[in-house]
Amino acid sequence: MSRDLENANPTILNVSQLPSRRSKRPETRRGPDSKCDSIVYPEQHWSYGINSSSDEGEDYAEDPVDEQDIYDLISTISDPEHPHTLGQLSVVRLPDIHLSPSPAELSDPDSLITASIDLTPTINHCSLATVIGLAVRCRLEQTLPPNYRVDVRMKDGSHAQDDQVNKQLGDKERVAAALENDTLQRMVDKMLETCT
Amino acid sequence: MSNLKQWALEYVLSDDETAQLEITKKAALEIESSRASSTVVGNWAASVQQWMTPANAESGPAEDGVEGVSGDIIARAKVQRLIGFFGAMFSYDHKAGITASAKALRQLYAAKSFKPNMGIKILEDVCKIKEDFRLQTAATRLELYQLFLSLIQDPAVSSELQHKYGSSCGFVLDLIQVCQSERDPRNLMIWFKILALFLTEYDPSPEVSEEIFKVFSAYFPISLRASATPVGITAEDLKEALRYCFSAHHRLDILKTIQACIESYDNPQANLVPYVQNIWNSLKYEVRNGEVKETINATLQVLRAIARKLDGTKTFKLDVSLLKSYVDLVSRDCGDDLANPTYTKQAGLLLMTVISSNIRAYVLYNAGFIDTIRQNLRQPKSPSHAADLLLLLNSLLKTRMELFRDRKQGHADDEESLKIEERTHLDTLFHDAYLPVWTAKSKEAASEDKDVLKQVTQGLALLVSQQVLQEDGTPTLLCSASTSSEICSLLIAIITRGLALSSNDNTAEDTTLEDEAVSALRTIVANYTDGYAELAGRVKAEIKQRDWSNPSEYSLGALKDLLSRFTFIGCSEIPSSIHLETTQKGLPLQHFVTLTASLLGLFPLTPVVKSSLDEGATANAHVISSLHASVIWFREACEAKYGAEALTSKQADAQDWLAEFRGLPEHSLLQSDESAIAALSPSSDDGPAIYAQFLKRSVFIVASLYQSASTGAQGPWGEKALVQLSQMAALVVRSLDEKHQLSCNLAHEAFNFFRATTEPTVETSSGLASGLLTLGILQGLRPAAITGLYNPGGHAERFMSEIPDFGGLSSSRESDIRAAIGSILANKFKPGPQAAGGDAGVLKGVLEFWANWLKESASSTSLDATSFRAGSAIGLNFIAGAAARQDPQVLTLIPALHTAASSPTPNGEILASSLGLIVKPSSLLTRDNHAITRLFHKQWIYAHLAKPLLQPAQPGSADQLAAARYRVAVLSVLPHCSFTIYQDDLPALIRLLVTALTSQEGLSLSADTISSQTVAALEVLIEILGNEPATLAGHVGAVIKGVTKVYQENPPLSSRKDTATGPGVTAAKRALCRRLALQVLAAVPGRFEERHVRAYVLPTQKMLAVACGDPVRRVREVARSARAGWARAVQGG
DSSP states (O other), X not given: OOSOOSSSSOOOOOGGGXXXXXXXXXXXXXXXXXXXXXXXXXXXXXXXXTTTTOOOSGGGSBOOOOHHHHHHHHTTSBOSSSSSBTTTTTSEEEXXXXXXXXXXXXXXXXXXXXXXXXXXXXXXXXXXXXXXXXXXXXXXXXXXXXXXXXXXXXXXXXXXXXXXXHHHHHOHHHHHHHHHSHHHHHHHHHHHTTOO | OHHHHHHHHHHHHOOOHHHHHHHHHHHHHHHHHTTTOHHHHHHHHHHHHTTOOGGXXXXXXXXXXXXXXXXXXXXXXXXXXXXXXXXXXXXXXXXXXXXXXXXXXXXXXXXXXXXXHHHHHHHHHHHTTGGGGGGSOHHHHHHHHHHHHHHHTOHHHHHHHHXXXXXXXXXXXXXXXXXTTXXXXXXXXXXXXXXXXXXXXXXXXXXXXXXXXXXXXXXXXXXXXXXXXXXSOOHHHHHHHHHHHHHHSHHHHHHHHHHHHHHHOSOHHHHTHHHXXXXXXXXXXXXXXXXXXXXXXXXXXXXXXXXXXXXXXXXXXXXXXXXXXXXXXXXXXXXXXXXXXXXXXXXHHHHHHHHTTSHHHHHHHHHHHHHHHHHHHHSOSSHHHHHHHHHHHHHHHHHHHHHHHTGGGSOHHHHHHHHTOOOHHHHTHIIIIIHHHHHHHTTOOOHHHHHHHHHHHHHHHHHHHOEEEOTTSOEEESSOHHHHHHHHHHHHHHHHHHHXXXXXXXXXXXXXXHHHHHHHHHHHHHHSTHHHHHHHHHHHHHHHXXXXXXXXXXXXXXXXXXXXXXXXXXXXXXXOSOOOSSSOOOOTTHHHHHHHHHHHHHOOSSSOXXXXXXXXXXXXXXXXXXXXXXXXXXXXXXXXXXXXXXXXXXXXXXOOHHHHHHHSOTTGGGOOSHHHHHHHOOSSOOHHHHHHHHHHHHHHHHHHHHHHHHSSSSTTOOHHHHHHHHHHHHHHHXXXXXXXXXXXXXXXXXXXXXXXXXXXXXXXXXXXXXXXXXXHHXXXXXXXXXXXXXXXXXXXXXXXXXXXXXXXXXXXXXXXHHHHHHHHHHHSOOOOTTTTTHHHHHHHHHXXXXXXXXXXXXXXXXXXXXXXXXXXXXXXXXXXHHHXXXXXXXXXXXXXXXXXXXXXXXXXXXXXXXXXXXXSOOSSSSTTTTOOOOTTHHHHHIIIIIGGGTTXXXXXXXXXXXXXXXXXXXXHHGGGSOHHHHGGGHHXXXXXHHHHHHOOTTSOOOHHHHHHHHHHHHHHHHHHHHHOGGGGGGGHHHHHHHHHHHHHHSXXXXXXXXXXXXXXXXXXXXXXXXXXXXXXXXXXXXTSOHHHHGGGHHHHHHHHHHHTTOSBHHHHHHHHXXXXXXXXXXXHO
16 A cells, blocks of 8 residues: 555456366366266275275376476465465466476486576566565475475566566575565565465 | 663563562552653653564563563552553653553553453543544554454443443544544554444444444545555455445444335325435435445335335235336336446346336336346347346346245235236247347357356246246246247257267366256256156257267266266256146156156167276266166255155055066156156155155166166176166165065065066176175165074075185175175174074174184185185174174174284284274265164274283284284274274373384384385374374474384385385385375474474474475475474474
8 A cells, every 4th residue: 555556457367267287187077967976976986895995096196396386386476566376467377487307207306407487577677576586486495305496587578677687586695695684584475475 | 761771671681570570560660659750651661662572572571561560469550550651651742652552551451450441541541642643653553443442342341431421422533533544454444343333332322423424434435555565455355344334334224214114104105105206316326326235235125115015015005106106217217227237237126126026016017127128138238238137137037936926925916917917028038038149149159158148048947937827827837838848959959069079179168058057957847847858858869879889088978967967957856836738737756757767768878898897888887877866866856845854754555666566567667658657646746755656666776777787697787887776776775764675575685686586596697796786785774674684594694604715706896895795784683682592693603603714714824815805804894894783792703803813824914904994984884874883883892902902012022923913903993993082092002103113124014014004103193193292292203213214115116216115015005105204294393392303303304305306296295384384393493
C-alpha cells in the first residue's frame, strides 16, 4: 500500500495451467459416475494375500531430478509484489530451466551438474529482479544436493540491466553479503514461505 | 531519567530474579512517588524502550517488569496505579513512550489482578491521544488496536462499559474520533472487527449506530494496493471484514423489519399498496448495484414478501390488479437491463424473484419473461451474457418445479390456474432457445463457449423434468415424447462419442461437458423413463459393432467410461412415477433391469480370452465391473430414497429364490421388455419391497454368472472379471438377511456354485476360479447361515484340513485365496449351546492340525521355502480368523508357534517373519462382512503372542539365534498394532528396535528378512517419535546412527557403490528403507534437548544434503523436509 506497484497489472496464470507432472500421468476419472471406481476398477485388482497392501510399486521407481523438479521447487516462491507465485506470473518458466549434464544420463551420482535458470521479470525495469534471483538461488541451494551448481540469470533482453543483475547474482560473495542484510534475508524468507 | 536508565540496564544484565524484582520495585516506587510529573513516566518508558527490540519484545524487561510488579507481591492497587502511569503517557506527546505503554497496558490487561473497571480507565486514557494517534507508526497503532480489541471483546469489560455508558456509548464516539482515518490494512482488519463488535454486542443507540455506520461505510468499496512488503492480507480479507460490518449493521435489520411488517400487516390494500412504489424505488438499487450478499438476499426477501402479500392468502385471493401493477412496475424497470450484460444477472434476479414468488404471478408473467430472455439469446452481447441468460432461464425452470411441487399448499385457484396454464412458450423452448445455442456453440471449443454448453445441458435436464397438470388434475411431463427423445439423443451422442473417435481425435482431457451430460441424462431418464431404453440401445450398438478380442488401451478406456456412465445414469436414481400419457408407468426397477439385461447380453465381449490378464479379458472384466457397480449404485439409491431402514427391514416370507431361479426360462435375465419388468415390480412404491426385488434379481444375476464361470474351461473369464464377480457376490450376499441366506442355502452354494445337480461334478474350472467364487459367497454370509458347513465331514472340515498339494498350486494366488477362505471359515464359526461336541471339535482339530504342521514343517528341511511360505500363510490365516473372535483355542497354539519361529532352519525364519499375518488387518474380517471380531482382539494377541518374546529377544540373551528370530517375530507383529497397544513396553521395545537397526551381522538372517525387519523397525520408530518421543531421549544417538546406517546400506540401483544388502532385496524395498530412515531423521529436530543431538548435526546435515539428490522422488521429498527441519533446528539453537 505504501507505494505504487511497478507492474500493476501482470498476466496471471491459473494454477491448473502451470506445467506439472500430474498431467503426464494417466488421468483419474472425476465425473459423477466415478465414485465407486476404487471398488470396481481398483488400481491393483488382486487384494488378497501377503503382498496385497504393501506400498511397493511404481512410486519407488527411480526417477532422477529433472527440469520439472527444479520448476516445482522454485515456481511456488511468492512474488515480492503480488500475492502470486513466480510460476503464476511466468517469471519462472519450464523451458528456461536446464540441467547439464542431465542427471538421468549420468552414471556417477556424484558428478557435477549445473542447473541454469533464466528468469523473466514481468517488466524489463523491475527493481526487484535481484531479490527474485536471490530467492531462487537460496531456494535451490537449500534443496539441491551438494553436487549441483546453481546459475540464476535474467533471460536475455528481459531486463534493462540484465548484465548488472546477472553479475550480482553470479557473484558468490555478493550473494552471501546480501543475505547478511536482515531486511533482505527477511524478504527472501517471506518469499520462500509459500514453498513446501 | 538517569536512575531509570541505570536500573533498566541493571535489570537486563542481572541473572538473579530477586535482584530483578528489586529493581522493578524501585522503578515502580520512583514513578509512584512522582506521579504528577509526566517526564518521569516518559523517562521510564524511554528507558524501557531501548531494550524492546522486536526480538526480545516478548520477554523484554518491560513485560517482565510489569509482571514483576503485578505479581503476587504488589497487588491490585499497584496494577491500577501502573495503568494510571502508562495511561498518562497518552495525554502527552512523547513518541518513544507510546508503543511501550501500549504494550505494557496489554500486559497489564493480562495480569491476574486486572479488574474490568480498569479497562474503562485504559480506554479513557488512551483516547486522550486524539489527533496524535494518526502520527504514530502503523506498528504502534496496531498495538493499540489490539489493546482495544482485547478490552472490547472481554465480556467483563464489555458489561462494565455498557453499565457505565448505557446505549449512548460515549466511549465509542471517542474511539471513532481517534481512529477514523486509519488506512493500514492490518489495522483496518482489527478496526472493522471492533466496529462490528460495537454493533452486535453493545446495543448502541440509533445515533451512535449511525455514526458507526458512517465510519465503515466511508471505506466502501474497499480495495488494496499491493505493497512491496505484503502483510498477508488480501483485498478479499478486507472486503470480507467490511462486509461483516455491513451485515452487523441495522440496515439488515431494517430490511428484515420491513419484511416482517409486510408479512404481518392486515389489509394490504390500505397498508401496503400505497407504499409499494416507494419501497421498490428505494430498494431496487440494493440489488442492482449491491455488493453485499446478505443485503441483496434480504432485499429480495422483502420484494418476494410484497408479491406474496399482494396475491392474497391461502383462503382469500386479492384482486389481481394489485399484483399486476406491482409486477408491471418491476418489469418496466428491469426489462431493458436484460439486454445489458453488466446488469443481466441482477435484473434477472429481481424479475425472477417477483415472478416466481407465487403461482399467480408466475402464470401471468412467465411467458413474457421467457420471451425477453429468448429474444436476447438470439443476439447475445458476449458468451458470458449468453451464459447469464441461460442461467436465468434455468433458474426459472427450477423455481417452476418448486412452485409446481408445492401447488397444493396454496389457494385452490392456483392449482386450477396451472391446469389452464399457457404452455406453447415452454414447449418450444428446446427448439427455439436451447437447440440454436447448442448448434452454434458446439462447433467451437473455447472455454467460454463450453460454459454456455454446460448451461444448455443443465437447462435441457430441467426442461425434460417439467411437469404440467392435465385437465383431470393428474400431472404429466411437459415435453412431448418426441422432444424428450430428441433431447436424449443429443446428450447420448456426447457420451458415446468417446468410443466412436480414435485416440488421436479425442485428446481433450477436460471431461466436464461429458460429466454434465451424464448428470443431465440421469435426471432426464428418472422422469422420461423411455430415454433409458434409447440410451441402452445406442450403447449396445456402439459396443457390439467393435471387435473386443484385442482392443487398444484407448478403446478400453472409452469402454470403461461409457459403461460406467451408462450404469450411473440408470442406477443411481430410482425413476419417478410420473409418466407420459403414451407409455406405461415408470417403475422403480425399470432401469436396473434394462441395464443388467443389456450388460448380460453384452457379456462376453470376447468369448475366449487367451490369457487371464490380456486386453480382451479386461474388456470382459469391464462388463462385470459395471454389473458390480450397478448393484452398488442401486443399493445407495434405495437408501437415499427410502431410508436406511428399508435396507434392513425383515421380509416376512423368505422364499427360496433359487428354486424360482432354476425355474426361469432360458435367457429370461436378458429380457428387459415390459413383462419382464412388470414381473419384478412390486405393486406399490414400497421401499423394502422394491429393495427385496432388487436383491432377488441381483441373486439371479450372480447365480447365472457363477454358473458360467464354474463350468468348462476358462472361456471369457479372466482374473479381473472373476475378482469382480466374487466381490459383487459378496456385496449381494451380505445384503441379504439371515433368513434369505438360509432359505437359499447359500453356504452350500459357496461350494456348489448354483449348479443344478448336487451330485459331485468333475472339477473343471481352475482352482483359482473356484476359490474366488467360494470366497465371494462365504465373505458375505452371516455366521448363523454358515453353521451347516462345520458338521463333521462337511465342507469346512474337508477344506480346512486338506493339506494343499503345494506342487499343484498353480500360483501363489491360489494359496492367497485358500488362506482367505480359511480365515473366514475359522472366524464365522459360532459355537451354539449344543455344539460342545461335533462341530466345535472339528474346528479345534483343524487348528491343532495346522499348529502341528507349522511346528513340524518349520523344523524340517524337507519342505522347500516357497511351499512352506504358501502353507504357513494358509495356517496363520486360519489362526488369524479364530484369533479375531478371541477363540481360547488359539492360546494353546502359541507355544508351538514360538517354538517353530525359533527353529534353526530357513523355514523357521519364514515363520517368524510371517507371524504378523495373525494381526494384519483384513478386509474380509470386518463387521460389514458379518465377521465376528472382538474389539480388543489385537491387544489380546499382542499380549499373548509378542509380549512374551520381548525379554528373550533382547540382544544379551543366551541363545543369539533364537533372540534374533524373536526380534523378527515381534517386528512382524508390531506394525499392525496401534501405538497404544505396545505403549507400556517401550523401554524393552526401543532396545530391540535399535538392535534390529544396527546389528544384523552374523545372525544368518536372509536379506529379505532383514529388510522387512528394518522397514518394520523404522515404522515403529516413527510411531514412537510421533507419540512419545521422550522415551527415546537416551537413545537418540543410537537411533540416528542406526538409521544413517540403514540409509547407507540401501543405496539406489543406479549407484555403483557396493550394496550391503543382498540381491534378494528389490530396489523398491531399498527405496522404502531409505525413505523411512529419512522420515525418522525428519522427526528428530525439535523433539530432543540439544545435548542429545549436537554431535550428529553436521554429519546428518551432510547426509541429508546428499539425499536430496536421491534418484527416487519420494525419497527426495522426505530428504528435503528433513533437511529443512535440521536447518531450522540449528538456526533456532
